[in-house]
Amino acid sequence: MFDARDIQKLAPGEHITTEECPGLRVQATASGRTWIYRYRSPADGKLRQIKLGNFPAMTIRKAEAAWELARDKRDAGLDPALEKKAARKVATQEAQKKKAGGRVTVGDVAADYLTKHVAVNRAEKGRKELTRMFQKMLGDDASAEVETYTRKQAHALISRWSHAPVQAMKLKAELAAAWEKAADSALIPEDAPNWWKRILKGDLKSKGKKILGENVGQSKRVLKNAEVGALVKWLPNFSRVVEDVLTIYLWTGCRGGEIVSMHASEISEEADGLWWTIPKHKTKNARHEKAGDLRVPLIGRAASIVNRRRELFPSGYLFPSTTKEGYTQQKTIQTAVFYHQPYSKTRPTDVRPRLTVTHWAPHDLRRTVRTALSAMNCPAPVAEAVLGHMAPGVVGVYDLHSYDQERRIWLTRIAQRWEELVAAS
Numbered sequence: 001m002f003d004a005r006d007i008q009k010l011a012p013g014e015h016i017t018t019e020e021c022p023g024l025r026v027q028a029t030a031s032g033r034t035w036i037y038r039y040r041s042p043a044d045g046k047l048r049q050i051k052l053g054n055f056p057a058m059t060i061r062k063a064e065a066a067w068e069l070a071r072d073k074r075d076a077g078l079d080p081a082l083e084k085k086a087a088r089k090v091a092t093q094e095a096q097k098k099k100a101g102g103r104v105t106v107g108d109v110a111a112d113y114l115t116k117h118v119a120v121n122r123a124e125k126g127r128k129e130l131t132r133m134f135q136k137m138l139g140d141d142a143s144a145e146v147e148t149y150t151r152k153q154a155h156a157l158i159s160r161w162s163h164a165p166v167q168a169m170k171l172k173a174e175l176a177a178a179w180e181k182a183a184d185s186a187l188i189p190e191d192a193p194n195w196w197k198r199i200l201k202g203d204l205k206s207k208g209k210k211i212l213g214e215n216v217g218q219s220k221r222v223l224k225n226a227e228v229g230a231l232v233k234w235l236p237n238f239s240r241v242v243e244d245v246l247t248i249y250l251w252t253g254c255r256g257g258e259i260v261s262m263h264a265s266e267i268s269e270e271a272d273g274l275w276w277t278i279p280k281h282k283t284k285n286a287r288h289e290k291a292g293d294l295r296v297p298l299i300g301r302a303a304s305i306v307n308r309r310r311e312l313f314p315s316g317y318l319f320p321s322t323t324k325e326g327y328t329q330q331k332t333i334q335t336a337v338f339y340h341q342p343y344s345k346t347r348p349t350d351v352r353p354r355l356t357v358t359h360w361a362p363h364d365l366r367r368t369v370r371t372a373l374s375a376m377n378c379p380a381p382v383a384e385a386v387l388g389h390m391a392p393g394v395v396g397v398y399d400l401h402s403y404d405q406e407r408r409i410w411l412t413r414i415a416q417r418w419e420e421l422v423a424a425s
Contacts, residue, residue: 002026002060004277007033008292024067026055032289035063037070043079050081056280056292104188106149106175107142110134112187113178121287125257130174137161137171146188154195172196221364222371227357228418229425237353241319241328242336244305249362251302251415253369253387256330256362258282258294262318264310267298272408274298274306278388285390294388297408300415333362369414376413382406 002018010016010028015036017025023039035052052058052066070080114134118127134142141157154175161168176196182188223231232250235243248259258278268275278294285291298306309318317327338361339346342354366387373383381391385403 002063004056004060004293007055007060021064021067023071024052024063026063035066037067037080039071039074039080041079041082042074042077043082048079048081050084054289057286057289059279059281104146104182105142106138106144106146107134109146109178109182109188110138110142110175112185113174113181116185117177117181123281123286133167133171133174137167146182146192149195151193151195151199155199158196158200168200172200220367221360223357223360223364223368225421226425228368229421229423231355231357232418232422233425234353234356238336238340242333244309245319245328245333246337246362246365247305248302249365250369250418251300252276252296252298252411253366253373253414254278254294254296255284255366255388256333258388260319260328260330260333261325262306262327264313264315264318267306267310272297274303276306283388285388288390291390295402295404295407297404297411299408299412300419302415330362337362372414372417373410376410376417378410378413379406382410386410 001020002016006016007026010026010033012028012030015025015027023037025036025038027034027036033055035055035058036049037052038047038049040046041048050070052063052070055063058066073080073083114127114131118130122130138157139160141153144153158168158172161171173196176194179188179192179194179196183190183192183194228250232247235246238246245256245259248254249256252259261282262276266277266279268277274297276296276298278296280286280291280293283291283294285294306318313320319328320326321328321332323329337355338344340352340355341358343358370383370387373386374380378386382403384391386407
């Protein structure tokens with residue numbers, strides 16, 4: 001069978017196959033690793049191949065599933081490569097028809113962007129959020145024709161959402177990108193003005209979050225040492241799920257979305273301890289070709305929580321729920337934290353314990369981990385690797401070190417530091 005570590009070690013020009021999946025191979029080039037299905041065409045007997053996806057965005061499991069579909073088509077007398085080529089031709093013809101008819105709307109551009117770009121390059125959560133945003137925020141402008149769409153109309157659309165500046169800025173940026181993609185694919189004229197790039201420059205600014213209707217600014221909260229100790233002691237006042245998730249935040253520095261979607265299959269016992277391998281498609285680096293899966297050592301309380309939950313849920317999500325996703329949603333954790341803040345007026349008649357460490361959100365715990373690493377003189381590249389950040393610019397291209405050993409060393413030190421603070425509180 002394929003092994004992710006062997007794939008990562010491939011040099012450009014090398015490939016790996018497996019007897020279990022005849023015809024399926026992962027091939028390395030200078031720019032990445034690609035899943036390929038090679039087969040003898042039932043149409044003319046020629047040897048052909050079709051690209052299934054890029055590793056690690058397409059995991060081993062997904063590649064095997066895609067190979068099965070392609071093989072079934074071939075066994076049914078179809079040629080997957082020729083079929084894909086024909087589908088591209090039809091899509092191009094449809095785009096040219098729309099262009100010739102002059103009836104391409106703002107909604108058409110948004111839909112084309114979602115289908116051809118967002119669906120391919122973003123995680124499921126991001127795709128759903130952008131789809132909802134377009135559906136909610138475009139309104140009547142969705143039916144407006146691109147060819148006659150004016151700067152005034154674009155300005156009015158974004159201005160309607162100026163009371164929510166962050167969302168307005170996001171809508172403006174996404175529509176600008178959609179316009180570029182539509183021009184590239186000839187869906188709209190090449191010289192169609194991209195008003196989204198020109199309007200409201202610098203006029204949309206967030207005023208920061210509000211608490212009880214009062215603006216509290218854009219300050220980024222980092223818990224002080226004494227607050228960390230006090231908070232960890234207070235966590236059992238939450239439900240067990242919320243307590244466990246917030247503890248893993250502090251003991252790993254991972255993102256909330258990664259934590260709540262943790263799956264038993266991602267956990268492994270290795271020579272140096274317990275590891276959690278987060279698939280690339282679950283991380284914020286999913287859109288980066290050079291990114292890979294995020295390896296997270298589980299130490300101290302994080303390891304204890306994961307082992308306990310693995311016993312309860314040995315073959316599924318470790319934080320399961322009845323939602324359609326199958327796991328507890330990140331928003332559930334955020335809502336629970338706010339509900340217990342002393343200033344929360346959610347269900348005011350409910351009697352509940354109130355947090356003694358206040359004015360923080362779950363993501364601030366991740367920021368607290370990063371700040372603590374700096375205070376402990378952790379090298380910046382290691383600290384960024386712990387949080388799953390990709391190195392920017394040229395460094396990100398040439399520094400391909402995994403940092404696995406360094407992550408374990410420094411998260412062990414973080415765990416020790418948190419235990420010291422708990423003992424002192």
